[in-house]
Amino acid sequence: MAIARNDTSVLGRWWWTVDRWTLVAVTVLAVLGLLMTLSASPSVAERIGVDPLHFVRKQAVLLLPALVAMLGVSLMDPRSVRRLALMMLGGSILLLIGTLFIGAEIKGATRWVSIAGFTVQPSEFAKPAFAVVAGWLFAARRLGEPIPGYALACALYALVVGLLLLQPDVGQATVVTAIFGVQFFLAGLPMVLVILMVMGSVSALVGAYFVFPHVQSRIDRFLDPTAGDTYQIDKAREAFMNGGLFGRGPGEGIVKMSIPDSHADFVFAVAGEEFGLIACLLIVALFAFIVMRGFARVLQDNDLFAVIAATGLLVQFGLQSLINMASTLSLIPTKGMTLPFLSYGGSSLLALGIGMGMLLALTRRRLGVLS
Amino acid sequence: MIGPFRRTRRPKPPELYSPRSKPGGDRRPVLNCAPTRTDGTFRRAIETGRSRLLITGAVMSFAFVAVGLRLVDLAAFASPTATSAPMHAETAYRMHTDRATITDRNGVIVATSLTTTSLAARPDRMLDPVDAARKLAQVFPELDPAELTAKLTSGSPFVYIHRKVTPKMEQAVMELGIPGLEFERDETRVYPHGPLMAHVLGFTDVDGRGLAGIEQGMESVLKGSDDPLRLSIDVRFQHAAHQELKKAIDTYSAIGGAALVTDVRTGEILAMVSMPDFDPNHPADSPAVNRFNRATFGTYELGSTFKIFNTAMALDSGVTTLADGYDASEPIRISRFTINDYHAKNRFLTVPEIFIYSSNIGSAKMALDVGPPAQKAFMERLGMLQPIALEIPETGRPQYPDVWAPIYTMTISYGHGLSVTPLHLAEGVGAMLNGGMLMPATLLARDNVPTGRRVVSEQVSYDMRRLMRLNAVYGSGKAAQVNGLMVGGKTGTAEKPGGSKGYNRRSLISSFVAAFPMTDPRYVVYVVLDEPQGTKETYGYATGGWVAAPAAGAIVERIAGIAGIAPIEENAPEIQHAFAIDLPEETKKLASLRQ
Numbered sequence: 031m032a033i034a035r036n037d038t039s040v041l042g043r044w045w046w047t048v049d050r051w052t053l054v055a056v057t058v059l060a061v062l063g064l065l066m067t068l069s070a071s072p073s074v075a076e077r078i079g080v081d082p083l084h085f086v087r088k089q090a091v092l093l094l095p096a097l098v099a100m101l102g103v104s105l106m107d108p109r110s111v112r113r114l115a116l117m118m119l120g121g122s123i124l125l126l127i128g129t130l131f132i133g134a135e136i137k138g139a140t141r142w143v144s145i146a147g148f149t150v151q152p153s154e155f156a157k158p159a160f161a162v163v164a165g166w167l168f169a170a171r172r173l174g175e176p177i178p179g180y181a182l183a184c185a186l187y188a189l190v191v192g193l194l195l196l197q198p199d200v201g202q203a204t205v206v207t208a209i210f211g212v213q214f215f216l217a218g219l220p221m222v223l224v225i226l227m228v229m230g231s232v233s234a235l236v237g238a239y240f241v242f243p244h245v246q247s248r249i250d251r252f253l254d255p256t257a258g259d260t261y262q263i264d265k266a267r268e269a270f271m272n273g274g275l276f277g278r279g280p281g282e283g284i285v286k287m288s289i290p291d292s293h294a295d296f297v298f299a300v301a302g303e304e305f306g307l308i309a310c311l312l313i314v315a316l317f318a319f320i321v322m323r324g325f326a327r328v329l330q331d332n333d334l335f336a337v338i339a340a341t342g343l344l345v346q347f348g349l350q351s352l353i354n355m356a357s358t359l360s361l362i363p364t365k366g367m368t369l370p371f372l373s374y375g376g377s378s379l380l381a382l383g384i385g386m387g388m389l390l391a392l393t394r395r396r397l398g399v400l401s
Numbered sequence: 402m403i404g405p406f407r408r409t410r411r412p413k414p415p416e417l418y419s420p421r422s423k424p425g426g427d428r429r430p431v432l433n434c435a436p437t438r439t440d441g442t443f444r445r446a447i448e449t450g451r452s453r454l455l456i457t458g459a460v461m462s463f464a465f466v467a468v469g470l471r472l473v474d475l476a477a478f479a480s481p482t483a484t485s486a487p488m489h490a491e492t493a494y495r496m497h498t499d500r501a502t503i504t505d506r507n508g509v510i511v512a513t514s515l516t517t518t519s520l521a522a523r524p525d526r527m528l529d530p531v532d533a534a535r536k537l538a539q540v541f542p543e544l545d546p547a548e549l550t551a552k553l554t555s556g557s558p559f560v561y562i563h564r565k566v567t568p569k570m571e572q573a574v575m576e577l578g579i580p581g582l583e584f585e586r587d588e589t590r591v592y593p594h595g596p597l598m599a600h601v602l603g604f605t606d607v608d609g610r611g612l613a614g615i616e617q618g619m620e621s622v623l624k625g626s627d628d629p630l631r632l633s634i635d636v637r638f639q640h641a642a643h644q645e646l647k648k649a650i651d652t653y654s655a656i657g658g659a660a661l662v663t664d665v666r667t668g669e670i671l672a673m674v675s676m677p678d679f680d681p682n683h684p685a686d687s688p689a690v691n692r693f694n695r696a697t698f699g700t701y702e703l704g705s706t707f708k709i710f711n712t713a714m715a716l717d718s719g720v721t722t723l724a725d726g727y728d729a730s731e732p733i734r735i736s737r738f739t740i741n742d743y744h745a746k747n748r749f750l751t752v753p754e755i756f757i758y759s760s761n762i763g764s765a766k767m768a769l770d771v772g773p774p775a776q777k778a779f780m781e782r783l784g785m786l787q788p789i790a791l792e793i794p795e796t797g798r799p800q801y802p803d804v805w806a807p808i809y810t811m812t813i814s815y816g817h818g819l820s821v822t823p824l825h826l827a828e829g830v831g832a833m834l835n836g837g838m839l840m841p842a843t844l845l846a847r848d849n850v851p852t853g854r855r856v857v858s859e860q861v862s863y864d865m866r867r868l869m870r871l872n873a874v875y876g877s878g879k880a881a882q883v884n885g886l887m888v889g890g891k892t893g894t895a896e897k898p899g900g901s902k903g904y905n906r907r908s909l910i911s912s913f914v915a916a917f918p919m920t921d922p923r924y925v926v927y928v929v930l931d932e933p934q935g936t937k938e939t940y941g942y943a944t945g946g947w948v949a950a951p952a953a954g955a956i957v958e959r960i961a962g963i964a965g966i967a968p969i970e971e972n973a974p975e976i977q978h979a980f981a982i983d984l985p986e987e988t989k990k991l992a993s994l995r996q
Binding site: 302 | 472477
């Protein structure tokens with residue numbers, strides 16, 4: 031693409047200021063995601079009795095809007111990003127309330143609402159929107175603007191997490207909590223409160239263990255594999271062992287036939303079996319690259335809002351991928367969480383596109399804000 | 402720039418963030434704005450944010466490294482088989498059933514319990530019993546819809562609909578979605594070999610209670626343990642005996658028969674067949690008469706095979722020797738009976754000749770020499786007057802005269818007047834050959850062999866081996882010969898009670914008892930046919946030598962290979978010498994003596 035260095039059109043400025051490496055890495059992930067859906071979803075589709083390429087088609091159809099959304103949002107300036115986030119958060123909160131009344135119950139939780147024929151998972155959109163809005167509130171308060179930033183951020187956090195726990199969706203609540211915690215931490219939360227917050231999170235996890243039976247059973251099974259059914263985890267482990275260094279080859283996996291969520295939460299195991307250790311390490315490296323490069327960019331940024339908001343988005347992206355991969359590798363108890371871009375899921379894909387677009391917009395090199 | 406300015410002076414983000422607000426390439430004013438934000442608050446905030454960002458970044462990169470390492474650990478170093486496979490094997494092995502498995506002596510499963518499902522209904526909980534009956538009849542074509550409807554509308558709160566439902570049928574019933582149906586887990590007894598060991602194993606009722614054979618006799622043991630019960634039976638021996646007996650019964654149109662193989666050293670029963678038989682998996686499908694056990698429950702006058710005991714008794718008591726003899730020239734007349742010889746020689750016969758010609762006259766005279774009380778005591782010691790204490794309930798009680806008069810002494814000498822089971826005979830013959838010790842028969846594998854009870858001296862036992870060998874070479878047992886296996890044997894042909902003269906000449910119990918190798922006896926093979934009919938090949942004869950001896954020989958030949966008994970050179974000088982018994986020239990020329 032030949033764009034002159036002194037091109038001052040919107041696209042020209044975008045091209046020379048956006049983080050092109052991250053852009054490429056995210057695009058590669060999205061394409062890999064389509065490949066993995068092609069590989070992992072036909073067996074699931076056959077099990078539930080739809081056309082084998084049902085999920086592939088849906089994913090492909092949503093991939094383009096997601097990439098377009100990412101590019102579109104990355105063109106925005108931070109203020110527009112903030113406005114977009116504010117609107118998205120408002121909408122998500124309304125829909126989250128909606129799930130409680132009109133939501134479709136799937137596998138024991140109501141997380142989806144139907145809008146104009148599309149099934150939407152509002153919690154996916156709430157996460158990046160919350161990260162940006164909270165980032166703004168923290169930065170504003172920190173820089174002495176006359177708004178009760180901390181109080182508003184805390185209230186917002188309580189509202190979102192409360193709605194997520196009502197679904198219940200402990201996984202998303204955990205992610206939102208992590209975003210909020212890290213942002214508060216960056217915004218200069220006194221160390222005493224940091225310690226208190228860590229302790230609070232631990233006790234919240236312990237609380238979740240006692241309040242939600244499914245959380246309890248998962249942790250029990252993680253601590254003592256003989257205590258109950260560890261079927262999915264055993265199968266995932268088996269997949270990595272079968273795969274070895276180079277994998278069995280695309281489409282040659284057998285474990286995907288017996289894991290119920292092979293195209294969603296356990297897509298990493300399918301990758302492990304079919305493409306092998308080296309490919310999986312590349313995937314991990316890709317995620318790590320996006321997160322670390324994001325941190326490096328943010329580190330040079332002088333705009334506190336951009337720093338806190340972008341960090342929130344990076345924490346969301348990084349934590350989600352880490353939790354998914356670690357639970358597939360049985361490093362931590364199983365937690366239903368999608369692997370960004372690789373797992374099947376329309377809402378997740380679209381929300382990720384918007385979230386990454388926000389990240390790209392916030393990490394663009396801007397005049398006067400570089401140290 | 403601190404103090405009052407902090408709260409009032411608000412940075413102007415639009416100018417900072419949006420280059421668009423500045424037309425053209427003139428960026429100077431924007432750059433100049435930057436220093437306005439370098440006040441203390443901002444600097445402190447951004448510094449804190451950066452240092453804490455570094456911490457966050459470090460934690461995250463550590464987590465990514467951990468995931469990478471775990472990936473390498475799982476994919477490159479763990480072996481796929483080591484972790485999960487043994488766990489499954491172990492759980493399968495520990496499976497518990499309500500009734501223990503039964504195996505043969507080599508661990509082959511001959512009876513085991515499988516988990517099955519029974520379908521039951523609680524009609525009072527059904528929405529529409531008539532509709533339910535119609536739907537169920539579609540899944541189980543063997544059920545009559547009308548009958549099923551009657552069952553479900555009978556007012557009974559609980560009815561069984563179908564026992565032993567297969568998983569496929571179970572799924573089909575589930576898919577009907579009828580409320581008020583219940584599946585009950587229970588067990589089904591399965592006999593993988595079908596009728597092969599019918600009379601040994603017996604069978605169980607639908608509730609898993611033993612109703613015959615080992616299943617009944619060992620009920621408490623089978624109920625109380627998860628360990629398999631090991632029988633003395635060897636299915637390979639059992640199969641040989643089963644097949645050869647069946648062949649003989651079919652060939653000679655017998656109404657039934659029995660075959661036994663026992664180990665003379667331990668008393669273990671290695672094969673036990675009674676015919677006609679039944680399939681213990683479906684005992685009710687065969688006539689009840691098929692469950693009658695001819696090998697251990699039926700008692701018969703077994704005829705000339707008893708001359709083995711009679712001869713041994715006479716030799717052991719010292720009234721005669723192998724060199725002595727008796728006059729068999731005249732039939733014995735006693736009260737209204739006449740004792741004749743089937744193959745009358747009408748002359749003086751030596752003891753070996755009496756044995757191989759199967760002379761009733763000679764045997765009766767030998768027995769009279771011993772005397773009735775001593776004969777009864779001998780029979781008692783040999784276990785011929787008591788039921789055998791076997792592990793199955795089907796054990797026949799011998800019938801013998803209340804008053805042991807001389808006439809009975811004479812008839813019992815050649816196997817009439819005393820009815821015993823075929824197992825009694827096999828057990829007794831074993832004692833005659835193993836050195837003189839009676840080993841109690843058993844159907845359970847014997848790890849510790851009991852001492853047994855002495856019934857005859859070792860010398861007499863040795864003489865009996867020689868006599869039985871002689872009979873198989875020169876006498877009535879030629880058809881049971883298997884080259885090199887040193888088979889010895891004795892025929893028996895008895896008329897069954899009935900008919901005009903007390904006995905029926907056409908209804909025979911024809912038998913042959915073989916044992917091998919006579920150099921060091923291991924196995925007794927006994928074949929009994931009930932009412933065999935002669936064929937053209939046997940010239941119409943249905944006697945033991947014609948109909949039972951070939952079957953016994955066939956069994957011997959088959960089991961010798963399985964047991965690993967190698968043939969020897971029967972004509973070797975040392976063997977000829979060890980088994981030599983002097984006989985008159987005429988006997989050796991007698992070719993077709995097959996009684």
